[in-house]
Amino acid sequence: MISFPTTNPAVFAARRAAVARAASGPCLLAAGEPPSRNYPANRYGFRASSHFLYLVGTPIEGAFLLLDGAASVLFAPAPDRDDALWHGPRPELEALGTSLGIDDVRPLEALDASLAELRARGPIATIPPQDAPTARRLSALVGSAIVERTGASLERPHDAALADALIAARLVHDEAALAQLAAAAEASAVAHVAGMRATRSAATEAHVCAAITSELRRRGMDDAYGPIVTVRGEILHSHTHDGALAPGDLLLCDVGGESPEGWASDITRTWPVSGAFSPTQRAIYDVVLEAQAAAIDVVRPGRRYRDAHEAAKRAIVAGLVRLGIFRGEVDGLLERGAAALFFPHGIGHLLGLDVHDLEDLGDRAGYAPGRTRSPRFGDRYLRLDRELVPGMAVTIEPGFYQVPGILADDALTGPLKDDLRRDVLARYADVRGIRIEDDVVCTDGEPRVLTRDCPKNPAEIEAIVRAG
């Protein structure tokens, strides 16, 4: 049983101080509220905004954090008798402050009055959370015109400064954050093994998905994202689980949990339903695994993350040349768009409190200043283009997919002409999609693979699936 580390309140105090220093003035961040499902009282599980979790550590529905120079003020709902009947007693605000290491905790009702003086002094920066009602409330509180889609507020220079302060802080993880990511990765690795073991006796994707997510739930973990468990691996984000499992199928599982403090993991493994890769499946699997090793090797200080993407593309094309699916020189094939025909997405993304970390701030977080997305098919889905520094966590997730829409698209396949050997490719029809994904931290030395306990050696995977 993995037990999760608990982050010391002093860590959050240090994070608040760093963000407050880097921002240009007072900042107000919201925890947010859970959205409703089919009527107001039937709510989705609450997940506080990642910025709030980063600075406070505890999801408190409806709470707001004000950073004003060296001062942190938490505005939280006061305990309420009726609420205690339905949801259990909540701590008094003073006790809440003690447990969080925040001296100044005030009831939510005091928020507007507390901000009045600040508003008179100058602008208050904010980043709106995903839920529209809280985003609108924030907008009224700071006196700006924010709409619910994040990013819109960044037109105000002080909001941009706050965003940059949060990006600077969250791009490079402190030890406490790395401990959370490691624990989430370890538990998610165990969950994948449970999925492998459950496969032989499973009739549908849903059976395997239940086996994986059940291991996460046992540990009190939520999914970090909607689980992908599919025999149709060529659909990159397939979120249905009703497919039947057939002996010749590969099962692609992209599932990760988040630690109780909210830190994500993100693992993809692909295994044969029967417990044995066919020779064609194994050949492609090995190509993807080589591509992953080449990309992981790039995760070193000062290297550019885009180089990991390019390394994976090169390894995939070289592998497919070796198998005879492509004919020609690797460089020329790459120039003609060969990689994206079978690997149409990016090599990965930042990992942290969000599984696509900081994606609420758009490419401002993922792309270094002055860099923009490539217009090329495939490359344009790359979510991160920065130099790596120690403490940065990323995923490395190359894949091979036979997407009918891509392989039938003359604009994409045309440049390859007959160097895409469809007769050879036809022999690999039992490979719909393979992806292998690990969570990797850049260190001063070798790349640190947080998900190393999740088997990916093909013989080892086969043995686990067969043993059941």
Added chain:
Amino acid sequence: MISFPTTNPAVFAARRAAVARAASGPCLLAAGEPPSRNYPANRYGFRASSHFLYLVGTPIEGAFLLLDGAASVLFAPAPDRDDALWHGPRPELEALGTSLGIDDVRPLEALDASLAELRARGPIATIPPQDAPTARRLSALVGSAIVERTGASLERPHDAALADALIAARLVHDEAALAQLAAAAEASAVAHVAGMRATRSAATEAHVCAAITSELRRRGMDDAYGPIVTVRGEILHSHTHDGALAPGDLLLCDVGGESPEGWASDITRTWPVSGAFSPTQRAIYDVVLEAQAAAIDVVRPGRRYRDAHEAAKRAIVAGLVRLGIFRGEVDGLLERGAAALFFPHGIGHLLGLDVHDLEDLGDRAGYAPGRTRSPRFGDRYLRLDRELVPGMAVTIEPGFYQVPGILADDALTGPLKDDLRRDVLARYADVRGIRIEDDVVCTDGEPRVLTRDCPKNPAEIEAIVRAG
């Protein structure tokens, strides 16, 4: 393995016709969109609005249904190449219409223009879904001032007429709906048994919760509501699962899945962690079980649902008199508020596509015209006060809880004076909370208990828990 019935498209056509007839003019309903979690692309699982599901049967993100007299028009997103890469190919709109039994399916882009002529003719009725962006879009489409909280729109008479048409249709379930509810109940019963079996080897609430919800996931079911699995049964809506299980504890589990077409089930069982009720736990359990039987017996045509609530209150007070916890006459004790001291919530609610069915329309659905909530503590939480008719589905869920905040409240306990015998009550300290809940359909004959396969006989439960 329970297999779920698939509702025939003709059923949805009949429902659409009935609602269109009862509404006063054209109506526009939205499926809605899934809310986002920590950034836009990380979304909660999509659950279409219940009104849309009732009339269309399939959750189609972003779709709208227009009812205009005898005509039904579905506006749905057209297939898109980029989307196919990420989410798989979607059917062409014509094929979608064929599968749904709706002749007229148009691309979403045609919605505004299609409505222009209708808007010029007169008002278009609507009921906004829970997600704020769709609610605002609907507001613009029908040209009214809707805010996201449902109910606000009912100030417009044609919206009220649509609400009443939906209430009339959804209050009394057709055969197809009952088949869905029965299948959801059957699967949820199996899930509870899995939870009982998992208890002896479980260390925490999360282990049991994972065992229960995993059985639902295996069948492709979502939770109909946030699962309650707790040793702190006195917290009515406890949604944390980190409590450790101790041998003397009772575990209260209130968990239900929904069928793939969206129909809910709602079951609560309470069992001893050790596999054996203590004599005090067993005594109270029997009181709650008697109260449930008394209330279920009221679920007959023409009876008032409030009478089931009153029957349960009476049985609980009579049982507690028998145990010596109360002293005196049952009638007098009831008048002095004895029941709500230990049973502070309502006996249940409507059940259908929503677990609290139609609760998005507030008491307009649950309370017959002219009836309002009681101001009394306990009774004021009763969600349904209508005469029962065949085809109506309700939950029956009495309970006994020792809530410290209630038992320390002089305003509530004062009227009982010494007739609440705290010395006797002290012997029952190992009963924090017991609830027993079943899903019951009113028929022309005996009440039909959909959840009858979920064991509640105490000896039977003990045997299952012990067998593991």
